[in-house]
Amino acid sequence: MAAVVKGVLKSVRERGVLGFFRELRDEGYLNCLADGNLLQTKIHNIGATVVGVDKFGNKYYEKLGDTQYGRHRWVEYASKGRYNASQVPAEWHGWLHFITDRTGDELRLLRPNKYGLDHKENFSGEGDEYIYHSKGHSLNPGQRDWTRYQPWQPTKT
Amino acid sequence: MGLGLLASRALRSTRAFSPLNPRNVRTIVSTPELQKPEAAAAVAQPEADLPKRTPVAGARVHLPNPEDAIEVFVDGYPVKIPKGMTVLQACELAGVDIPRFCYHNRLSIAGNCRMCLVEVEKSPKPVASCAMPALPGMKIKTDTPLAKKAREGVMEFLLMNHPLDCPICDQGGECDLQDQSMAFGSDRGRFTEMKRSVVDKNLGPLVKTVMTRCIQCTRCVRFATEVAGVQDLGMLGRGSGEEIGTYVEKLMTSELSGNVIDICPVGALTSKPFAFKARNWELKGTETIDVTDAVGSNIRIDSRGPEVMRILPRLNEDINEEWISDKTRFCYDGLKRQRLNDPMIRGADGRFKAVSWRDALAVVAEAMHQVKPEEIVGVAGKLSDAESMMSLKDFLNRMGSNNVWCEGNGVHTNADLRSSYLLNSSISGLENADVFLLVGTQPRVEAAMVNARIQKAVRATHAKVGYVGPASEFNYDHQHLGTGPETLKEIAEGRHPFCSALKNAKNPAIIVGAGIFERNDKDAVFSVVEAIAKQGNVIRPDWNGFNVLLLNAAQAASLDLGLVPESDNSIESAKVVYLMGADDVNLETLPNDAFVVYQGHHGDRGVYRANVILPAAAFSEKEGTYENTEGCAQQTLPAVPTVGDARDDWKIIRALSEVAGARLPYDTLGAIRSRMRIVAPNLLHMDEREPATFSASLKPECNEKMSTSPFGTAVENFYMTDAITRASKIMAQCSALLSKQ
């Protein structure tokens, strides 16, 4: 605890009070008050080693030793407000889920240059573009011109 | 915390020893005993008292000669089979379903997928069961570790170059590869190289190809060669570069091409009109029959909600085996277009106006009462079911007219002898024929399934085919004997070289096209054909080779029900014409002041002369009896609801009879059927072929002279023959691209 207080004081001394609060906000400490999940992560982070940071800014932590097996790797998402698991790029996924011991930075180098696409998070359910409306749903663009049958038009005679 | 720590320590300590644990060794075989099949096999398995198993899919065996039977043991269970059966067939009889891709019981054996490997005792290697004849006393083992490992290995090889695009593949859900990899495959593969890709081929408007998915089972190549009779497809290249194709850019010009979609075990060949429309598990199947030609192919209509999504064949060994023609399979989009959904009356300005059923029926009844009874004419259309034809005939009879007939039956129709309008050898019986004489018929376009049988006979036994009629395309070897009745006369008088072939034949078959019904000298033509039949000994107690190939689904039933016009020139003197779905009847000679009622489901040729339109149900929407060209009564069942205000045909006529004051005595389908039982009891024997009892020799002598005009073509365009197919966009596309000019 003393170390934490010492760190806070050091930071305040370096950046000033305003700067300190800005950093607190950016690092998501203020969100912690409302978001228990993030708070848990922050508490976990104490004493853990940062294994890598991906290009989106997600931080990957590992803590061996007195951590329960299977809970010793985790990610702190770059976005503190709106985060979800699809923000983890493919190269880090394997490390994070204990599929491989190679970190994402190592695996990134193997990505083929020719056709490897950049990782994109899953936007399902956000915005018109990403919502699937089944056939028959009034918002499905196909619904408007779908008819069960096309009647014969007598005017054509 | 303490507990978690303890747990994690305990876990980690086991992890430290993990390399010693054989379970952590990653191998392709997930079950440990499969890693050493030989060792596992060495452990003698006790011969268990096996419960009796039932054959796969009701497979039956017919032992013609009990001495020829041999006994083999499948997984220890003895099974008696005739000589010459393969190991796979023996396993099927024993109730073991062997996985397979290339083997298809209607095609020749290729033996190239290797999926059907089984273990045979004393055989050093697993054997491909589809190509291995069963030998007496063979001990076949289908679920030993060796067989399982062999299948797993084959599966891995097959999946090596198969793309992982099941989510976007139309075969998904009904894919043999998918199912069998779930059942017999491994949970992982060891292939890490690049997958092969193949250029897609253009096979026309019906078959979509994604050739990268192909597993080279060559079923489509064999189907095209053996069943469809068009040698278009082939296996090109070798090794990993092997691909199915036509080499030169060529559309598949077979009328059975849609069947390659069904036989393709993967998604390489799929239906183009059905592409990305629905998944097979969303569809409701209705087992019904097809009405686009007179064969009455058994089909399954797959529908989703109120929409027909696709049509698939159903197995019927006697009629269509398991194939259907392209017209049957792809006409379904015609069911959604040009539909009549409201009763309509043509006003004084010549325009149609939608009215209520009550008004429409009142107008029709009034028009009928204003004319003399014999001036009322009723014409049943190509797609009419027996029930509605029965009610139409009963209704007009009650109104005092007997001028009712079915289109396509021509003038002075003879409905007295069933043998003179049925395919007496039966469709499956044609396989036994060794000489065919086709008179004025092009079975390839008139009845593709009958043509497939003839092709089968030609291919299997090198049966001879003689053809009299206009120049036409055949997909088997044939002799074009002549174009018209003179050639027939030559054959009848024994002056033609083909006579010797007919005389020497064991089972000669003469097939007369129903297009001849429309000729004025039809009786003369028939008597000449009968003379030929007499000479060639075509009609015997054990073999009746005198056949008439009908054109339309309604024809046989209408003749059974006696829909024969009283006078030959009824149309010329008609005042009220009741068209029940009849579009191809010639109305040019109809007087201008005649009142025309059109009852049907499509706004096709018939409606343009109509004064009143009564909307009716199409074959996919009603229950009705149809008799096919060989005399087999079958039933359609409603797959989807009717459109708009349309009603079943018989219900409309029943309602009209009440309005017209000549009430028909039946209110249900069952009541009509009991009425039909009096007229034509064979129509109630569903799915049974009722052969004709009296032969055509009872016919009175005909003294007419044959005209010399050559025979015509009855079906100009295979893809567009009736109201449904003419409304279909797919059929229009096909006839534009595929029909030969």
Add this chain to the structure above:
Amino acid sequence: MLARLATKRLLEIRQAFRQAPQASRSLSTALNYHVDTPDNKPDLPWEFSDTNKNKVKEILSHYPSNYKQSAVIPLLDLAQQQHGGWLPVSAMNAVAKVIEVAPIRVYEVATFYSMFNRSKVGKYHLLVCGTTPCMIRGSRDIEDALLKHLGVKRNEVTKDGLFSVGEMECMGCCVNAPMITVADYSSGSEGYTYNYYEDVTPKRVVEIVEALRRGEKPPRGTQNPNRINCGPAGGNATLLGEPKPPPCRDLDAC
């Protein structure tokens, strides 16, 4: 130190994951499907020449009259010799007509065998053996030398239309590896030769090519002056005496 370790680890990983993207190597000179070109179209007329018509008859006489399709390979070979070393679609159609099968059955055979060229080749088609024994003895160098000398890529024809280089699988001359084959289509099916040049070196193949360009016929067989056919260099060293009869069989007694 750390950097070195990291790079070493990286290299290891890359090695483990590396996949040389290997396109499937096709030995055939053309695609498995036909593409219309001005000199290769189904509607171009093609017929066997008069002398070859006699040869066709002779070839067909080897087979029963109801198994004419057995003659497909010899006939395709004859057509290829006549057409300067390659088979246009119309030639395959002509063969199909002769043996009375559907054209696709002939295409199947022609695409299966890599010796049937379905695209244009040079008058001298040089085939380098690429199978293991020849490869170990330097067939890659020989191919490179040929390609460099002629200034073409594999399966490409030189501008003067004289040469093309292809690869072939084992031709059964491993004892004299490396080897090339020269298929000489310069004088039609009458003067067609198909000669092996064995024990070649990058220098020697260039000489052979130049000799062919001048219209000479370099001697076929081994190109090593010290060897006779497939015997060892400098004459036989073993098996010099008469071969002895097998020890435990008295042939006269049988």
